[in-house]
Amino acid sequence: MKTQIAICGYGTVGQGVRRVLTENRKEIEERCGFSPEIAYILDLRDFRGDPFEDRLVRDFTEIENDPDVAVVVETMGGLHPAFEFTARALRAGKSVVTSNKAVVAEYGRELLSIAEESGVLYLFEASCGGGIPIIRPLRTSLCTERIDSISGILNGTTNYILTRMAEEMVPYEQALAEAQAKGYAEKDPTADVEGYDACRKIAILGSIAFGTYIDYRTVPTEGITKITVEDIWDAVRKGEKYRLIAEAKQTPEGISVSVAPRRVSESSPFYSVNGVFNAILVHGNMVGDVFFAGQGAGMDATGSAVSSDVLEALAYANRNEIRSEKKC
Ligand code: HSE
Numbered sequence: 001m002k003t004q005i006a007i008c009g010y011g012t013v014g015q016g017v018r019r020v021l022t023e024n025r026k027e028i029e030e031r032c033g034f035s036p037e038i039a040y041i042l043d044l045r046d047f048r049g050d051p052f053e054d055r056l057v058r059d060f061t062e063i064e065n066d067p068d069v070a071v072v073v074e075t076m077g078g079l080h081p082a083f084e085f086t087a088r089a090l091r092a093g094k095s096v097v098t099s100n101k102a103v104v105a106e107y108g109r110e111l112l113s114i115a116e117e118s119g120v121l122y123l124f125e126a127s128c129g130g131g132i133p134i135i136r137p138l139r140t141s142l143c144t145e146r147i148d149s150i151s152g153i154l155n156g157t158t159n160y161i162l163t164r165m166a167e168e169m170v171p172y173e174q175a176l177a178e179a180q181a182k183g184y185a186e187k188d189p190t191a192d193v194e195g196y197d198a199c200r201k202i203a204i205l206g207s208i209a210f211g212t213y214i215d216y217r218t219v220p221t222e223g224i225t226k227i228t229v230e231d232i233w234d235a236v237r238k239g240e241k242y243r244l245i246a247e248a249k250q251t252p253e254g255i256s257v258s259v260a261p262r263r264v265s266e267s268s269p270f271y272s273v274n275g276v277f278n279a280i281l282v283h284g285n286m287v288g289d290v291f292f293a294g295q296g297a298g299m300d301a302t303g304s305a306v307s308s309d310v311l312e313a314l315a316y317a318n319r320n321e322i323r324s325e326k327k328c
Contacts, residue, residue, distance in 0.1 A: 002070035006040035009076030012183040016303020070317040074098040097309035099126035105200035123309035131301030132294040145284030149249035152280035154201040156297030157192035184297040195223035206248030
């Protein structure tokens with residue numbers, strides 16, 4: 001049975017994956033009959049005193065050439081070399097799981113087709129909505145639905161900022177600094193506050209929900225930087241809140257996709273989604289509304305979503321043995 005994995009990128013999310021897989025090892029083993037073994041951690045930085053310090057490597061080739069590594073976890077962020085490492089891992093017959101929405105939105109189609117050619121998986125549950133299970137439910141539980149719309153709060157940093165500004169009168173810069181300190185924001189938080197991160201996420205979710213490729217570059221996108229303190233107070237006075245809403249919906253003219261700040265009132269399901277929480281509302285023609293909510297960013301929540309993909313990818317790598325041993 002192949003249980004070895006490699007984590008590429010040992011920042012917030014990479015460390016979250018390590019935490020989930022080690023803290024919950026017993027539960028994972030009981031449920032699945034096996035548990036992932038972290039064989040390598042690729043990062044250029046030093047992590048003195050880290051319990052997995054002895055697994056640190058700096059050369060991706062070591063991972064690529066090790067036939068025992070069945071799954072590569074790409075939590076590096078950024079497009080390059082994350083894309084190249086992903087493609088090389090897939091071509092080397094390893095499944096890749098990722099939280100990297102930039103790579104999924106830009107190269108997802110290409111990487112999925114390389115994965116298919118290589119007979120492995122490319123999974124990206126953690127790329128949208130942090131710890132919220134949404135991609136797997138769209139792929140499986142909701143696969144018989146005709147989806148009419150999918151909308152949501154898809155960025156934890158901006159939701160945290162908007163909540164802190166409205167509820168605690170915290171200035172924008174301070175709220176952003178807090179979101180950065182908590183590990184919610186991107187390395188360059190422009191992607192969060194200008195809506196680019198939410199834009200990539202809705203392009204990914206829309207593509208899955210509607211079974212057609214949505215190019216994130218075509219999505220009209222506005223972030224939260226034009227919202228003034230006066231705007232926020234005006235909303236508060238009227239019992240409303242600003243929320244950054246990403247939406248993809250079927251219209252008679254085709255699929256319409258957008259990201260923009262909206263004022264929501266108490267009757268909106270997004271009204272009580274506060275802080276780092278994200279939420280996604282899916283409307284299917286048979287099931288009606290389905291609402292998903294949870295922490296949209298952060299080490300443990302995102303690590304949890306990545307880890308679920310690791311288990312799916314390992315189960316796939318060992319499917320013949322698992323079938324004969326009736327595990328999972
Ligand atoms: N910067 C992202 C956010 C991280 O704040 O939602 C999770 O994708």
